[in-house]
Amino acid sequence: MLSIALIGMGSAGSRFLRAILYREKIKGDVKLVAICDRNRERLENFYNTNIKTYQKVNDLLINGAYDIIVIATNENSHFNILKDIKKYSTKYKRILVEKLLVEKFNQVRDILSIYDENEIAVHFVERHSLILKYLLNWMQTNNLTVKRASFFWGKFRLYDHRPTIGVTSEISHPIDLILMISNIKPGTPFEILGGTYVYSDFSISGKQVLDTINVNLKIGNEILVNGSSSFLWEKRRRNVQFYLANSEGIVTYMVVLIFDKPHWDMDICRVYKVNLPYGRKRLINT
Ligand SMILES: NC(=O)c1ccc[n+]([C@@H]2O[C@H](COP(=O)([O-])OP(=O)(O)OC[C@H]3O[C@@H](n4cnc5c(N)ncnc54)[C@H](O)[C@@H]3O)[C@@H](O)[C@H]2O)c1
Structure with a gap:
């Protein structure tokens, strides 16, 4: 005990x-x-x-x-x-x-x-989502690896009553999920390729709180990530997208993870087949 x-x-x-x-x-x-x-x-x-x-x-x-x-x-x-x-x-x-x-x-x-x-x-609470278990199993069965990822992760938090260190706290969730799904080992180097960030006094925590980040990252030698995170959106939006490559390195699937929708802790995983004739994509599972 x-x-x-x-x-x-x-x-x-x-x-x-x-x-x-x-x-x-x-x-x-x-x-x-x-x-x-x-x-x-x-x-x-x-x-x-x-x-x-x-x-x-x-x-x-x-x-x-x-x-x-x-x-x-x-x-x-x-x-x-x-x-x-x-x-x-x-x-x-x-x-x-x-x-x-x-x-x-x-x-x-x-x-x-x-x-x-x-x-x-x-x-990191989102790690417990059942859609991640599903996705990891499916990727392993189909021998797929992450080539690129993108995220939109933010909410409305203007003048919230709780102290905050800013949107850095928010952005940690999608980055953690990308590291997890991409099987990135701890200590793997990453590079910030570019980005913008904005401070404001919209928080009870001070006059200079980071409320918005747009960033491009390279993790390890291969994985490119672009993402946006903000406390200034109309409502909560928590999506992470993965572009998955087959054993020849060609992107054949796109996976969209949508968190806390339709309800808190109810998450959605959409899998699209891409690289179809005329650049079309087809939803194959949800
Ligand atoms: N709210 C969420 O859904 C959520 C999700 C994931 C992670 N988190 C993380 O959880 C942590 C807390 O966030 P929260 O949203 O629960 O905040 P909160 O303001 O709702 O709760 C924090 C609590 O801690 C207490 N507290 C603060 N400092 C203290 C101290 N020194 N000694 C004793 N009590 C103290 C406060 O009185 C308050 O009751 C943060 O690190 C946040 O990033 C929150």
Whole structure:
């Protein structure tokens, strides 16, 4: 039985809460023993339960030992929480951090210097989508590889009440999915071929928050990616497209992944045969 402490009880934390309690009930191999949120209201429902509640991370760490510590707070707090865990907690087996690991690049170096790589896992929720499992199996059966990819990944988030580090957080999802589907090994070099980015004061997090990115990337020697991400769109739009090549390197299929449509966590995979006479494409599966 693995004991779990959950830090951050907002949108992402609530999803973790549901998942942990479900697993606790169905498999019985985990147990949520403590939660923490600096916002008292988010803890009130747990006051009369066996789950210990804390408003300060340090109190949670000093007063208990946990096998798994989940960090689901806003990104700007991840760095200090990770440092505090190293300082006050020794027993943990694994730390699970919601993406992004930390806010700034120099913080990554600090975290790498105090943690062993295997101690921390970064969580990207879209990785759990069933359409990815389907796509990977189908690609393997048909001996297809990713040649190019593109994405449109954004939403309406003007003046949102939650702190944000900007659209860098948003863009991490499609890039992670492209790395996963393309089977890119960690550490593979990438190159930014070009792009534009825009800062604005449309956020509660400051006067200079990155709200839009358009980028062209080259990952490894072969895979070209172009993508757009923004907080200024009318509504949520989360698409990733893959252009798949056969064993001779010729693009024969296009796959369109559409996330959270028609409902949150309901995703669509459309497969098109391309390179047909007169440049036509044909939908073969959805
Ligand atoms: N909302 C989503 O669907 C979603 C999806 C994927 C990833 N994420 C990631 O999850 C993380 C949290 O996002 P969110 O949307 O849940 O934000 P949120 O604002 O809804 O929730 C964050 C919670 O953390 C608490 N908190 C912040 N700093 C704290 C601290 N130092 N100590 C204790 N509590 C603290 C806040 O009070 C709040 O309740 C981010 O890293 C985000 O990128 C969110």
